[in-house]
Amino acid sequence: MIAQRTLKTLTKAVGVGLHSGQRVELTLRPAPADTGIVFRRVDLPEPVDIPVSAAAVSDTRLASTIARGNAKVHTIEHLMSACAGLGIDNLIVDITAEEVPILDGSAASFVYLLQSAGIELQKAPRRFIRVLKPVEVREGEGRKLKWARLEPYQGFKLSFEIEFDHPAVTATGQAVEFDLGSGQYAREIARARTFGFTRDVEMMRANGLALGGGLDNAIVLDDVKVLNADGLRYQDEFVKHKILDAMGDLYIIGKPLLAAYSAFRSGHAMNNQLLRALLSQPGSYEIVTFEQDSRAPQGFAELGMAW
Ligand SMILES: [Zn+2]
Numbered sequence: 001m002i003a004q005r006t007l008k009t010l011t012k013a014v015g016v017g018l019h020s021g022q023r024v025e026l027t028l029r030p031a032p033a034d035t036g037i038v039f040r041r042v043d044l045p046e047p048v049d050i051p052v053s054a055a056a057v058s059d060t061r062l063a064s065t066i067a068r069g070n071a072k073v074h075t076i077e078h079l080m081s082a083c084a085g086l087g088i089d090n091l092i093v094d095i096t097a098e099e100v101p102i103l104d105g106s107a108a109s110f111v112y113l114l115q116s117a118g119i120e121l122q123k124a125p126r127r128f129i130r131v132l133k134p135v136e137v138r139e140g141e142g143r144k145l146k147w148a149r150l151e152p153y154q155g156f157k158l159s160f161e162i163e164f165d166h167p168a169v170t171a172t173g174q175a176v177e178f179d180l181g182s183g184q185y186a187r188e189i190a191r192a193r194t195f196g197f198t199r200d201v202e203m204m205r206a207n208g209l210a211l212g213g214g215l216d217n218a219i220v221l222d223d224v225k226v227l228n229a230d231g232l233r234y235q236d237e238f239v240k241h242k243i244l245d246a247m248g249d250l251y252i253i254g255k256p257l258l259a260a261y262s263a264f265r266s267g268h269a270m271n272n273q274l275l276r277a278l279l280s281q282p283g284s285y286e287i288v289t290f291e292q293d294s295r296a297p298q299g300f301a302e303l304g305m306a307w
Helices: 077-086 108-117 185-189 198-206 237-251 268-280
Strands: 003-007 011-016 023-030 037-041 048-051 057-059 065-068 071-073 091-095 119-125 128-131 135-139 146-151 156-161 175-179 195-197 219-221 257-264 285-288
Touching: 003 023, 011 108, 023 108, 037 071, 048 065, 048 071, 077 108, 077 185, 077 237, 108 119, 108 185, 135 268, 146 268, 156 237, 175 185, 175 237, 185 237, 195 198, 195 237, 198 219, 237 257, 237 268
Parallel strands: 037 091, 128 257, 156 257, 195 219
Antiparallel strands: 003 119, 011 023, 023 091, 037 048, 057 065, 065 071, 128 285, 135 146, 146 257, 156 175
């Protein structure tokens, strides 16, 4: 059986929020089968649980934010991406502030944390959302065009294309495809960092954003080049980060997808619209389990286990 997974033990991390610059502590805790991923604001007078779901996404400017009442958690996508990449279904995330720590700007630190705690197989089957019909969202025209699409696929693969008119980005690959069944998430995707342009930073800071951002948690570009002394971690790190983000944004649906995702210049907002479009179209998906590993897509039984 392809079983649900949680952690063997709890694990902790301390960092700062990318946008708030606030110090924050995270505790990742094992959770029973069918809990899903739940953020718990333990700093509030009464702790508030915010279960992750497409409908809980309240803001998608610059990052994915979930909310329940007045309680929020910003920038959940990199941790969600690590959970998607390692196939973690059930997790309680205690958090002491409004934003997940940015750590090194990628999902690699979260992968390391989750792997260090160990992955536990549970006595309940993983429930997958199998996409049955193509679903697409699209916006703008010409140079403003963006779109994202889900299509039926026995497994989970993503292809992403960006179009940045910047010498340091155009010099690298602007399109990439990744198949989760390859087992290469930790090596090929998780280490890709978020990126930002110095020309945007001043305006963002004036608006109280990117206060925790810098060269140790982002790729920073001026008008011509990458400013980080060590350069890029992957030749096509920019577009790989978009795959990383999309995996996190899509995992917010609450279950692993069996689908081919493709996107052109999509972002957090459009990824969430795509989930809502899928959920609102009757007959566009079904929930499936795999009683025998051999029936599951290639590589899915081993996800995240081979370290
Ligand atoms: Zn990101």
